[in-house]
Amino acid sequence: MKSIAELQAIRDKMQKSMNMRRDSDDSIRVVVGMATCGIAAGARPVLAAIVDEVGRRNLQNVKVTQTGCIGVCRLEPIVEVFEPGKEKVTYVKMTPEKAQRIISEHVVNGRVVTEYTIGAAE
Amino acid sequence: MKELSLNVLDIAQNSVSAGAKNIVIEINELESKDIVEIIITDDGCGMSEEFLARVTDPFTTTRTTRKVGMGIPLLKMEAEMAGGSFSIESEVGKGTRVYASFGRSNIDMPPLGDLTGTIITLVQGSPDIDFIYRRRTDKGEYEFSAAEVREALGGVPLDTPEVLVWIREYIEENESNIL
Numbered sequence: 001m002k003s004i005a006e007l008q009a010i011r012d013k014m015q016k017s018m019n020m021r022r023d024s025d026d027s028i029r030v031v032v033g034m035a036t037c038g039i040a041a042g043a044r045p046v047l048a049a050i051v052d053e054v055g056r057r058n059l060q061n062v063k064v065t066q067t068g069c070i071g072v073c074r075l076e077p078i079v080e081v082f083e084p085g086k087e088k089v090t091y092v093k094m095t096p097e098k099a100q101r102i103i104s105e106h107v108v109n110g111r112v113v114t115e116y117t118i119g120a121a122e
Numbered sequence: 123m124k125e126l127s128l129n130v131l132d133i134a135q136n137s138v139s140a141g142a143k144n145i146v147i148e149i150n151e152l153e154s155k156d157i158v159e160i161i162i163t164d165d166g167c168g169m170s171e172e173f174l175a176r177v178t179d180p181f182t183t184t185r186t187t188r189k190v191g192m193g194i195p196l197l198k199m200e201a202e203m204a205g206g207s208f209s210i211e212s213e214v215g216k217g218t219r220v221y222a223s224f225g226r227s228n229i230d231m232p233p234l235g236d237l238t239g240t241i242i243t244l245v246q247g248s249p250d251i252d253f254i255y256r257r258r259t260d261k262g263e264y265e266f267s268a269a270e271v272r273e274a275l276g277g278v279p280l281d282t283p284e285v286l287v288w289i290r291e292y293i294e295e296n297e298s299n300i301l
Binding site for chain 2: 005010040045068
């Protein structure tokens with residue numbers, strides 16, 4: 001059975017790497033819409049998939065955050081990617097699988113997945 | 123909404139928006155009384171009497187992108203359809219308490235779904251809020267406290283992916299005793 005005491009190990013490990021990262025200006029922000037519309041359309045598993053993927057790849061310069069209604073409820077779940085110095089990219093009708101692809105192709109390799117963007121859907 | 127855990131997430135997000143520091147999510151599932159209760163209590167900014175009176179109306183919302191707000195009306199409708207009840211109490215400056223009950227064996231009782239997923243999502247989105255998740259069944263009670271985990275982590279943020287994975291396993295393992 002897991003107990004709070006186990007956190008000690010995680011704490012020691014993370015504290016070592018923590019000094020190097022945290023809110024540096026060159027970090028990429030991945031934002032998931034989490035209002036009623038997003039949640040009802042399946043944003044929770046999309047967010048979970050993004051957090052998992054970022055954790056698995058140990059992407060220290062990526063911040064995953066949540067926001068409210070982005071304003072295009074019929075295209076939810078919506079994920080926005082903000083790269084410093086570049087224009088925001090809005091991805092629509094996300095699924096956990098599509099979201100994983102965005103992490104590997106766009107966030108890691110810098111190639112926008114055009115077919116999932118709002119421009120392609122409209 | 124496909125499952126009640128998503129309604130819980132949705133309603134708790136209102137508590138986050140209300141600037142709450144403490145949010146308590148209670149789920150009581152009592153076969154003996156044939157009832158499921160969801161109670162979400164926060165110490166956020168609360169609502170005025172005037173706003174409270176029209177908060178179950180879908181044409182009331184705090185969002186700025188459009189004029190409808192479905193979160194509270196949806197939960198109310200689902201509770202009432204499943205033979206339960208809904209109420210909401212609030213006081214400006216003190217906080218809000220949302221209560222919904224359901225007939226456990228009612229044909230329209232929605233599945234509870236992935237409650238742990240909801241807690242993880244909330245902690246990820248607001249690592250500085252003291253969430254308490256309390257689940258009661260006929261077999262007993264389980265409580266998860268975000269503050270307790272935060273304290274043990276000594277400065278490592280709760281939204282670190284590795285910590286979130288640990289919290290999920292921690293809740294699921296311990297909660298399984300009463301399910």
